[in-house]
Amino acid sequence: MATEYGQGYGLDSGPGFPGSTERRHRLPAALRAPVEPRTWLELTHVLLSLPISILLFTYAVTMVSLGAGLLVTFLGIPVLAAGLAGCRGFGALERMRARGLLGLEVAEPEPLRRNGPGAMAWMGAVLKSGASWRALLYAVLHLPWAVFSFVVAVNVWVLGWALLTYPLWFWVFPVYAGQDGIQLYGDETHRIYLDNPFEITVTALVGLLFTIASPWIVRALTMVDRLLVHGLLGPSRLASRVVELESDRGVVVDTAAADLRRIERDLHDGAQARLVALAMDLGLAKEKLREDPQAAAQMVDEAHGEVKTALQELRDLARGIHPAVLTDRGLDAALSAVASRCTVPVRVEVDLAERPAPAIEGIAYFTVSELLQNVSKHARATWAGVEVWRTENRLMLQVVDNGVGGADVSAGSGLAGLADRLDAVDGILVVDSPAGGPTRVTAELPWRGEHVR
Template sequence: MATEYGQGYGDGHGFDSGLSVAGERRHRLPAGLRAPFEGRTWRAFGYVLLSLPISIVLFTYAVTMVALGAGLLVTFLGVPVLAAGLAGCRGFGAMERVRARSLLGVEVADPEPLRMRKSGVLAWVGAVLKSGTSWRSLLYAVLQFPWSVFSFVIALNFWAYGWAALTYPLWFWVFPVYAGQDGLQLYGDGTHNIYLNNPFEITVTALVGLLFTLATPWIVRALTTVDQVMVQGLLGPTRLSARVVELESDRGVVVDTAAADLRRIERDLHDGAQARLVALAMDLGLAKEKLTEDPEAAARMVGEAHGEVKTALQELRDLARGIHPAVLTDRGLDAALSSVASRCTVPVQVEVDLPARPAPAIEGIAYFTVSELLQNISKHSRATWAAVDVWRVENRLMVQVVDDGVGGADSSGGSGLGGLAERLDAVDGILVVDSPAGGPTRVTAELPWRAVG
């Protein structure tokens, strides 16, 4: 494990404290009062305003191209026209993902690309027509138009009427000066006319405007929530494609991990047991030559070779234990974790509460996770005690390692904990690190429960 504990966290902790104090000062104003002035609100409002002209263009393009392509299907031209229309919708979808990312802060991954087994125009047309992304982009173009009209009308009216009523005390004089009436007309017919012109009515109007102004940001955000759902659901990757990408990435991690393990085993064999056995063979050869000339020297060399054999055997046992310990296969996690805990430099309390043994692959990952974490504690934590708990929750195997060391462990970057998190992710596992500066450190691993057989 290469993770360093307690390095460089003093200044960082102070910096975080300063940020939190500054944040408290900056946010002393309640969220409801500062919402109309926040950049997030204005970006959402800008998104709603832009949605109307964009949706008009997109809807017109989509309907025109689809109608033209469908009408020309009786000829060969209808197929490429329809494909061109779908491709244009995909292009609009890419623009909409960028707009949602810039104005709404929504990170939407790009959908799966076109899968073309051959090159050429016909292959491209077939790939576009077969792609689910193309048809979802067309559906987005159709659905966004009525929704953008609705959200534009609601947002603009609430915003305009809210600010107009709120600032009415500042500009109500415009009506008697330029319109020849006492104020803003609330009601009027041939007999009666009601104007907002006395101090009480002006004050009530401003208060109503204040309510509208304070409510408008939340209404706009609620409207853009629907836009987020449509962008993520129709313009992003499907769950199946995202899962395929995740599995492909996990497969790469597994392959890299296996290759690294093989290189480690080869290095340990070459630098350890193999080198020792080569030296042992040379020593035995020299002892054989001296056997008749100097029996005492030969016996002494044989005795030294016997010690080398014991050392080589111990190295091979350690190497075999690193590949897969026999105690894990024979007696399970409880005995195996107790064995690895006994080699830790600090006292370790081990508690395993499992109703049955998990699958060998999951059991092995849990064992090596605890082994690496305890090795990390021995090297870096400066702890005085540690504890290992293993239990099952529904269909998940939970592993938790706690120590009272200096803390500061970080799973980001290229640390050992980061590599461990990647290994767990390859089997749909999760690694959670809670290690504030000063300790204690609590690392929780969650693995899928798979029964034996």
């Protein structure tokens, strides 16, 4: 259903995002790769992985084997806990190495959760921590991969540069080795050397191919290192989800507290103050009723007007808490009512075969309401549009206007608070607002199942 309020509604295709200031290079990426700092950092990571992995593997296997063997005595538990704690320490070192050489940012795993003070509580926390056992698994799995990647990277890298620079050093063979060049084949009857200009040129070209390919081979090898570090040395998905839910719960609590303060302020400064004045006016009218009935009647008439104003303020306050039209008739009617109060013409289009859960419906209503308020106050637009539809198990909202643009969630505006509210229910807010407009704000909410009213 589409409802249009006012005239002049249209959708103009606005300009895109400003052009990026990406640096342009004269050489293509394939030719730049062998000399780029990133390539050398990744090669350094591969070269360091072998000695570090040998040390880590030796430590982990020794401590865990010793601890497991001593479990028949009390000494096995502290030895095993010390081994796992050491693996966690090596894990912190590996995260730092990945951050410095690979540019990979991995958060620290979940901290130890002790049940109390003392060494026994610490050992129990280490043994029960999933991060400790993931660090041990990293120590075991990383050694064979470090050996493989070291061998491949060193051979490919050395072979490429050796063949590429062969025209510069092939004279070493006849001068110091007593042969004409690199020997490709030799037996009792004849030998084949790379010694004429054509063969030397072809050798250098093959070396160029190996040199160009070696950075990409090393990069592919380090991708496995990235996966190991991210998957085994970072926080688990469950722990990350718990932290996210705790943060969202804090946002919900703060939002609810702010709403309660706003309601209390609106009641105190609006309807409550007006009702207090109304009570005083009625008291004065009661006192003058016998002495001056005409003046008392005039005061009662003024009080009647104050009652109407107070009722309107209470209705507006109730609409700000949860409008009755939303409960009775759904998003289509509620958003149409909001659009009718906007200062610019607004077209509302709601394409929903059924209604979402009440909580999601309320969040959707207040999201559109706040976005239209921003259009009225800040956009300097001449039209706006609201679209609501369902995609699988998600409720989609979009508010578009042809205003001046420049809206930014990261600027700490009301959009940032709105994004936090949506994030608290696993929602997403995307703002596309280039300078000069148009502004397009898209919100995505979980559907949260069907319900019967």
